[in-house]
Amino acid sequence: MPDTLLKGLVVASYGKRYGVELEDGREFSCVTRGKKTDLACGDRVQIKLTADNEGVIEKMEPRQSLLYRSNSFRSKMLAANVSQVVIVLATQPSFYEELLTRCLVAVEAAGIKALIVLNKCDLGNADEALAKLQDYATLGYAVQPLSACQDIEPLKPWLHGETSVLVGQSGMGKSTIINALLPAAMVRTQEVSAVLDSGKHTTTAAHLYHLDAKSALIDSPGLQEFGLHHLDPEALELAFVEFRPFLGKCRFNNCRHLKEPECAIQGAVATGHILPARLAYYQQLRQEMT
Numbered sequence: 001m002p003d004t005l006l007k008g009l010v011v012a013s014y015g016k017r018y019g020v021e022l023e024d025g026r027e028f029s030c031v032t033r034g035k036k037t038d039l040a041c042g043d044r045v046q047i048k049l050t051a052d053n054e055g056v057i058e059k060m061e062p063r064q065s066l067l068y069r070s071n072s073f074r075s076k077m078l079a080a081n082v083s084q085v086v087i088v089l090a091t092q093p094s095f096y097e098e099l100l101t102r103c104l105v106a107v108e109a110a111g112i113k114a115l116i117v118l119n120k121c122d123l124g125n126a127d128e129a130l131a132k133l134q135d136y137a138t139l140g141y142a143v144q145p146l147s148a149c150q151d152i153e154p155l156k157p158w159l160h161g162e163t164s165v166l167v168g169q170s171g172m173g174k175s176t177i178i179n180a181l182l183p184a185a186m187v188r189t190q191e192v193s194a195v196l197d198s199g200k201h202t203t204t205a206a207h208l209y210h211l212d213a214k215s216a217l218i219d220s221p222g223l224q225e226f227g228l229h230h231l232d233p234e235a236l237e238l239a240f241v242e243f244r245p246f247l248g249k250c251r252f253n254n255c256r257h258l259k260e261p262e263c264a265i266q267g268a269v270a271t272g273h274i275l276p277a278r279l280a281y282y283q284q285l286r287q288e289m290t
């Protein structure tokens with residue numbers, strides 16, 4: 001029955017090709033109709049089979065969430081329908097707080113939960129790195145210390161029942177985490193690449209792995225460029241969670257919280273309700289928008 005539409009899940013995206021897993025577990029290499037490329041790993045779709053191991057994506061189901069990463073030129077979809085973003089940091093090499101901030105902004109704007117994992121806690125300077133993350137814990141973000149190469153167990157309860165996407169700078173230990181959670185992952189990645197790459201060198205944008213019947217993990221490439229060009233100023237100020245009680249209380253209702261007089265956000269910094277560093281990150285991102 002070549003015209004039957006089959007329900008599936010996008011488990012890999014390779015440029016213009018997508019790996020789609022059907023409900024029975026079979027996976028097919030699929031293309032979209034025309035020039036449509038606005039699909040992401042985690043999207044629920046309906047496909048029509050065209051030949052052995054090939055399919056065309058005919059329909060996409062509505063999304064619950066969509067996480068973007070973008071650079072200065074364009075935004076790209078990172079993952080769809082995720083419930084949680086796991087930001088992987090490490091004690092060494094030291095992480096960029098600016099990148100963490102950008103990532104948290106993207107997560108808030110997408111309406112998703114965030115978990116901050118501090119990996120490599122077996123190395124010497126864990127206390128220092130954890131102290132740095134205390135500010136984020138105070139803001140309400142979950143922070144989980146980990147040593148992925150020694151014991152992955154502390155991470156597991158956080159992933160249960162969630163569709164999580166792992167993001168992090170190169171070298172923080174994402175691959176180590178995935179391999180510890182899912183020892184067969186590497187094998188599977190290679191098999192899928194062989195099917196989908198068809199001899200060409202394409203990079204995987206993201207890949208979804210099932211941890212169990214209720215939990216999935218999406219691996220994504222580094223987030224070195226976590227531009228936020230898809231956001232508008234309102235979304236940006238809302239993404240700084242501790243700003244929310246003060247929004248709408250500035251003298252000017254179009255206040256950018258840069259140098260305006262009688263700004264409630266700057267006032268909250270002066271009274272110790274908002275950290276100066278958070279305002280500085282906000283202002284940097286706000287200025288990128290103008």
Ligand SMILES: Nc1nc2c(ncn2[C@@H]2O[C@H](COP(=O)(O)OP(=O)(O)OP(=O)(O)O)[C@@H](O)[C@H]2O)c(=O)[nH]1
Nearest residue numbers: 119120147148149150169170171172173174175176
């Ligand atoms: N000491 C220590 N080293 C770790 C831990 N987790 C990972 N590493 C090491 O850190 C290095 C980088 O780990 P990867 O898992 O390759 O990092 P990645 O984030 O996947 O990096 P990319 O592949 O570049 O994206 C490797 O040498 C790992 O062995 C840990 O918990 N403790």
Ligand SMILES: [Zn+2]
Nearest residue numbers: 250255257263
């Ligand atoms: Zn203001």
